[in-house]
Amino acid sequence: MNSHAEMPEHSKVTFGFWVYLMSDCVLFAGLFATYAVLHTATFGSPGARELFSLPFVLIESMLLLTSSFTCGLMLLAAHHHKKHFVAGWLIVTLLLGLSFVAMELREFAQLISLGHGPSTSAFLSSFFTLVGTHGLHVALGSLWILVLIAHVIVRGLVPGTLRKLACFGLFWHFLDLIWIFIFTFVYLFGFIAL
């Protein structure tokens, strides 16, 4: 089984990026804690159970999870120096990520149009902030993919590009990890009215 020791020239950078991700973890912890405290403060309006749709959220989860998998496939291709497969899997990951963002934007727009915007209640403020911050991360990650595709095509899989791809891989996998907890504590707990 191969380990990351095969790419020692960027292990310091990927570790530094990992430390950044851990700080991002703490950021999300604060947002989760806020949501946990405020999620019952609906100000008389409908709560999580009435506003969210399980099939919709399940599709979002599958999109993001699959994109994390294709990101892994991309990293494998990079490991085997298959430049065109790297570009290909980057594009697939991008499409899945953009689909996720599109679904989330649709959900937000629908909530706002029904009067359940982020300023309506503390529950909605904390919901939009938590889920929105995660969505923003995915959107910016998608932008990053575009840059990476350009790097891969123009410069090929040189050490610098491999380093960037490794950092991106950590970032994208991390976003799916955070989503597991959003899916569970925001949506699933919402459905059981906890």
Added chain:
Amino acid sequence: MTLTRYMLGFILSIVLTLTAAGFVATATTLSSNVVAIVLVALALAQFGVQLIYFLHVGHEKKPHYHLTVLTFALIVVCIVVGGTLWIMDNVNRGHEMPDIIEMEASALTPRY
């Protein structure tokens, strides 16, 4: 970092996600606390699966810097979330027991 590991992680994650969703949809007779515990267990399991199979945590060479920093971050997360819930629960309890607050307030009021 092999294809097998990624595929295993992917399939396990799908199973855990669908199990959680299915459980919520069908376990309507169980108490919400029981359902909550099951959901948290499934979430933590998937968290572990993705950490190990996607992020290769624990499979790095010694010293395990990634694992160390992750552990520290998780401790901070537990303090932030757990501490917040504890404190807010305490604050809210204050509102629910006005008798105790009046008793304590009157006990603390100096009597001349």
